[in-house]
Amino acid sequence: MSVIIILIAFSILIAGxxxxxxxxxxxxxxxxxxxxxxxxxxxxxxxxxxxxxxPSSNHQTNP
Amino acid sequence: MAEQDxxxxxxxxxxxxxxxxxxxxxxxxxxxxxxxxxxxFLLLNEHDLCTYYDLDKTPGMQAKGRFASGRFQYLEDPLVxxxxxxxxxxxxxxxxxxxxxxxCASCIWLLENLHRINPAVISSQVNFQxxxxxxxxxxxxxxxxxxxxxxxxxxxxxYISLQENEARKAISPNRKYVYRIGVAGFCFGNxxxxxxxxxxxxxxxxxxxxxxxxxxxxxxxSLPVLFFGASEFFVSAxxxxxxxxxxxxxxIALAILVAFGRSVYEILxxxxxxxxxxxxxxxxxxxxGRWFQNLTYDSFSFDRDYKSYFxxxxxxxxxxxxxxxxxxxxxxxxxxxxxxxEEMIPADAVLMGGDAQVDYSFVxxxxxxxxxxxxxxxxxxxxxMGAAIELEVVHPASQSYITQLWNNDIFRQGKNADKxxxxxxxxxxxxxxxxxxxxxxxYWQIQDPAxxxxxxxxVLIVACPCSLLLSATFTYGNMVRIFGRNKLYLKNxxxxxxxxxxxxIVFDKTGTLTQHHVPSVQYEGTGLEEREKALIRSVSxxxxxxxxxxxxxxxxxxQGPAIPVSQYREFAGQGVEAQVDRSLVRLGSAGFIxxxxxxxxxxxxxxxxxxxxxxxxxxxxxxxRNEYRPGVAQMASELRADGYQLHLLSGDHDQERRxxxxxxxxxxxxxxxxxxxxxxxxxxSLQEQGRKVLMMGDGLNDAGALRxxxxxxxxxxxxxxxxxxxxxxxxxxxxxQFGRMLRFARSGKTIVTLSFILSILYNFVGLGFATQxxxxxxxxxxxxxxxSISIVIFVTLATNWAAxxxxxx
Numbered sequence: 001m002s003v004i005i006i007l008i009a010f011s012i013l014i015a016g017x018x019x020x021x022x023x024x025x026x027x028x029x030x031x032x033x034x035x036x037x038x039x040x041x042x043x044x045x046x047x048x049x050x051x052x053x054x055p056s057s058n059h060q061t062n063p
Numbered sequence: 064m065a066e067q068d069x070x071x072x073x074x075x076x077x078x079x080x081x082x083x084x085x086x087x088x089x090x091x092x093x094x095x096x097x098x099x100x101x102x103x104f105l106l107l108n109e110h111d112l113c114t115y116y117d118l119d120k121t122p123g124m125q126a127k128g129r130f131a132s133g134r135f136q137y138l139e140d141p142l143v144x145x146x147x148x149x150x151x152x153x154x155x156x157x158x159x160x161x162x163x164x165x166x167c168a169s170c171i172w173l174l175e176n177l178h179r180i181n182p183a184v185i186s187s188q189v190n191f192q193x194x195x196x197x198x199x200x201x202x203x204x205x206x207x208x209x210x211x212x213x214x215x216x217x218x219x220x221x222y223i224s225l226q227e228n229e230a231r232k233a234i235s236p237n238r239k240y241v242y243r244i245g246v247a248g249f250c251f252g253n254x255x256x257x258x259x260x261x262x263x264x265x266x267x268x269x270x271x272x273x274x275x276x277x278x279x280x281x282x283x284x285s286l287p288v289l290f291f292g293a294s295e296f297f298v299s300a301x302x303x304x305x306x307x308x309x310x311x312x313x314x315i316a317l318a319i320l321v322a323f324g325r326s327v328y329e330i331l332x333x334x335x336x337x338x339x340x341x342x343x344x345x346x347x348x349x350x351x352g353r354w355f356q357n358l359t360y361d362s363f364s365f366d367r368d369y370k371s372y373f374x375x376x377x378x379x380x381x382x383x384x385x386x387x388x389x390x391x392x393x394x395x396x397x398x399x400x401x402x403x404x405e406e407m408i409p410a411d412a413v414l415m416g417g418d419a420q421v422d423y424s425f426v427x428x429x430x431x432x433x434x435x436x437x438x439x440x441x442x443x444x445x446x447x448m449g450a451a452i453e454l455e456v457v458h459p460a461s462q463s464y465i466t467q468l469w470n471n472d473i474f475r476q477g478k479n480a481d482k483x484x485x486x487x488x489x490x491x492x493x494x495x496x497x498x499x500x501x502x503x504x505x506y507w508q509i510q511d512p513a514x515x516x517x518x519x520x521x522v523l524i525v526a527c528p529c530s531l532l533l534s535a536t537f538t539y540g541n542m543v544r545i546f547g548r549n550k551l552y553l554k555n556x557x558x559x560x561x562x563x564x565x566x567x568i569v570f571d572k573t574g575t576l577t578q579h580h581v582p583s584v585q586y587e588g589t590g591l592e593e594r595e596k597a598l599i600r601s602v603s604x605x606x607x608x609x610x611x612x613x614x615x616x617x618x619x620x621x622q623g624p625a626i627p628v629s630q631y632r633e634f635a636g637q638g639v640e641a642q643v644d645r646s647l648v649r650l651g652s653a654g655f656i657x658x659x660x661x662x663x664x665x666x667x668x669x670x671x672x673x674x675x676x677x678x679x680x681x682x683x684x685x686x687x688r689n690e691y692r693p694g695v696a697q698m699a700s701e702l703r704a705d706g707y708q709l710h711l712l713s714g715d716h717d718q719e720r721r722x723x724x725x726x727x728x729x730x731x732x733x734x735x736x737x738x739x740x741x742x743x744x745x746x747x748s749l750q751e752q753g754r755k756v757l758m759m760g761d762g763l764n765d766a767g768a769l770r771x772x773x774x775x776x777x778x779x780x781x782x783x784x785x786x787x788x789x790x791x792x793x794x795x796x797x798x799x800q801f802g803r804m805l806r807f808a809r810s811g812k813t814i815v816t817l818s819f820i821l822s823i824l825y826n827f828v829g830l831g832f833a834t835q836x837x838x839x840x841x842x843x844x845x846x847x848x849x850x851s852i853s854i855v856i857f858v859t860l861a862t863n864w865a866a867x868x869x870x871x872x
Contacts, residue, residue, distance in 0.1 A: 005276060019249045031241045036191040039168050
C-alpha cells in the first residue's frame with residue numbers, strides 16, 4: 001500500500017509539468033487577447049469565386 | 064395655438080459613416096456625405112468586402128480631408144521605416160500599428176481582410192483590446208508607406224509614434240489574474256484529490272503514516288496558494304489598514320488567514336485534517352470571480368466612450384484656404400485652425416496670426432486675459448477674447464482633458480460638490496460584519512465547536528457590500544452614456560442626481576427655443592455697397608454669436624477675402640464693434656447702436672433685429688426671423704404635465720409674448736429685455752424661495768445664470784462653442800426630447816434604491832444561511848462575486864430598459 005506514495009509523487013510531478021506548460025503559455029502571450037478570437041470565429045469565409053462554383057462549365061456537353 | 068413647428072426635413076445619413084449628408088453624393092443607390100466615404104465604399108465594393116457594412120451599423124469613419132498623400136512621405140526613409148518594423152527579411156515584413164479608431168466587429172473584420180484589397184499584404188491580425196493590428200506584408204510588392212496610406216484611406220489611420228523609448232505596456236492586469244488562477248487551480252485540484260481518502264473514510268484512515276503524508280502534501284500545496292494566489296487580497300487589505308480603514312478585502316483576507324492558520328494548527332498537532340481544500344477553493348473561486356468582475360466592468364464600462372463627450376468642433380483651414388468644421392477629436396498636428404471670439408482653443412497650438420487675448424479662467428481661474436504674440440505656444444483650454452486668430456496645432460486634442468477641465472474645482476464652488484457615490488454606510492459595513500462573525504463564532508463555540516471555523520469563514524466571505532459601492536456608480540455611469548447617445552452631454556455623473564431634484568425650469572429664448580437659418584435673414588435700410596457688405600461680413604464673422612454668424616453666412620456670396628479687423632470688441636447681449644479698413648463698424652441691438660438720431664421703429668414682425676452703423680451713420684437693420692425649434696410646444700406641454708414650473712427670460716423685445724404664452728401656458732411668468740445680470744438675479748430670487756432651478760440657455764450671454772442655477776444646460780447648434788459654465792450641453796436638434804430626458808434622470812434614483820434593496824436582501828439571506836452553518840465556505844466564495852456581478856448586470860439592464868421606456872435611444 002505504501003507504493004501509493006510513489007504513485008502520488010509521480011503524478012504530482014507530471015501535473016507539475018502541465019502547470020509549467022501553462023505558465024509558459026501565459027508568458028508566451030497566448031492569453032493576451034481574450035476578446036478578438038471570440039469575434040473572429042463568427043466571421044464567414046469569403047464566398048467562393050465564380051470559377052470554383054461551376055467546375056463543369058468547362059466541359060463540353062456531349063449529345 | 065401658435066404652433067411654429069417646422070415640418071420634419073428629410074435627413075439622409077451617409078451609408079458609410081452615418082453622418083448627415085449635406086450634399087447629394089450617390090453611388091450604387093446609396094447616399095454618402097462626402098467623396099471620401101464614397102471612395103471607401105467603392106473600394107470595398109470592388110473587392111467584395113461589403114460584409115463590412117453588414118456586421119455593424121455604419122461602421123465607417125467620416126473620410127473628409129484625409130487623402131493628402133504627401134503626408135506619409137517620411138515613411139519612405141529607411142531609417143524611419145526601420146524603427147517601425149518589427150522584423151524583415153526581404154520577403155516578409157512585420158509591423159505593428161496602433162489604430163485608435165477601431166471600435167466594432169466590422170473594424171476587426173475589415174482589418175483582417177486587408178489582403179483582399181491588396182494581395183501584397185500577406186496577413187493581418189487584430190488585437191482589439193489593445194487597438195492594434197499586426198500586419199505582415201511583402202516589401203517587394205508594397206512599401207510601408209503604401210500600407211499606411213491604405214489604412215488611412217479606409218479610415219484607420221495608424222497613430223505613428225517614433226519615440227525611441229516607448230515604454231512597453233505593463234503586463235496587462237488580465238495576465239496577472241491568469242497566472243494566479245492557474246496556480247491556485249492546480250493546487251486546489253490536487254489538494255482535493257489528496258483529500259479524497261479523508262472524505263471517503265469520513266476521517267477514519269487506517270494507516271496513520273499515509274494520513275500524515277497526505278496532510279503534509281496538502282500543506283505544501285497550499286503554500287503557493289497562500290503566498291502567490293491570495294497575495295492581492297492581502298495587499299489590498301493591508302493598504303486599507305494603513306489608511307486605518309477596513310475595505311472589502313479585509314474580511315476575505317481574514318477568512319483566508321483563519322482557514323489557513325487553523326489548518327496548520329490541526330495538521331501539525333495531528334488533531335485533524337485541516338480545511339486546506341476550503342481555503343484553496345476560496346482563493347481559486349474568488350480569483351475567478353474577480354477576473355470575471357473585471358471583464359464585466361470593462362464591457363459595461365462606466366467610463367465615457369467617445370460618444371459621451373461633447374463633440375467639440377473647430378474650424379480648420381485647409382491648404383486651399385477653404386474652411387471646414389471638424390470634430391476636435393480629428394485634429395492633427397500641423398492643422399491650421401481658426402478660433403473666434405469666445406471660442407475655446409481645443410489643443411496646444413502655436414499662434415500664427417491675429418491678436419490673441421487668451422482668457423485662461425477655464426484652466427486656472429485667472430480672469431485677466433493673457434496677451435500672446437505670433438509664435439507663442441498657447442495651451443488648450445484657453446478662450447480667445449477678441450478678433451479671430453489663426454493657430455497651428457502642435458499637440459492633438461483630448462476630449463477627456465477638456466472634460467477634466469470642465470470638472471475643475473473653479474466651477475464647483477457654490478454648486479453641490481461632486482460627491483463620491485460610495486454610500487456612507489459602507490464604512491460601517493466591515494465592522495458590522497466582523498461583529499456578526501464574532502457573535503456567530505462565540506455561539507457555535509458553545510453549541511458545537513467543530514462548526515466554529517467553517518461558520519466564521521463563510522460569514523466573512525458571503526457578505527457583499529457591492530451595492531453600497533457599485534450601484535450608484537454603475538447606474539449613473541451608464542446613464543451618462545445613454546444621455547450622450549441622445550446628445551445631452553453631461554459634465555459628470557452627479558449632474559443626473561441634481562436633474563432629478565429640480566422643480567423649476569427657466570428658458571432663454573434666442574438660440575435656445577429658436578433656431579436660425581440663413582434664408583430668414585433680411586436687410587432693410589439704406590442700400591449697402593459692395594465694400595460695406597464686405598466690412599460687415601468681416602466684423603460679424605469674428606463673433607461666435609449665432610445671429611452674427613447668420614449675418615456673416617448670408618453675406619458669404621460676396622467675393623473677396625475677409626478684411627482683417629482691429630480693435631474688435633464684443634459686448635455680451637448687445638453687439639460688436641470693430642475697426643475695419645479705416646471704418647468703424649458696429650452691429651447690435653437698437654440700444655447699442657443709439658446714435659442720438661431717432662431709430663426707425665422695428666417692424667412688427669417676429670424677428671430679432673440687428674442694427675448696423677458704419678462710421679457713426681446708421682445704415683439699417685438685419686432682421687432675422689424667429690423660428691422655433693421643432694417640438695418645442697410638445698416639450699413644454701410634457702414638462703408642464705410633469706409638474707415643472709416654467710419661466711421665460713429673454714434678452715429680446717417682447718414681440719413674441721403671445722406666442723410664447725400659448726406654448727408655456729398662461730401661468731408661466733415671462734420677462735423680456737433681460738440683460739445677463741438680470742437673468743442671474745432672477746434665478747437667485749427663485750432659489751431664495753427654495754426652488755431648485757434648471758436653466759436652459761445658449762451659453763453665450765447667460766453664463767452667470769447657468770452657473771447660478773442648480774443645473775445649467777447650454778443648448779448648442781454650433782459645436783465650436785463650449786460653455787464651461789454649464790453642467791450639461793444639449794444638441795439643439797434634440798431639444799424636443801428634453802422632457803423625456805428629465806423623466807429618465809428621475810428614474811435613476813429609483814434604480815439605485817432598488818439595487819440597494821436587492822443587495823440587502825441578498826446579504827440577509829446569505830448571512831442567514833452562513834450563521835446557521837448551512838453554507839460551506841466554498842459555496843460562499845462562489846456567491847460573493849456572483850452577487851456583485853448580478854447587481855451590475857441588474858443596474859445596467861434596468862437603466863437601458865428605463866431609457867427605452869422613456870423613448871430615448
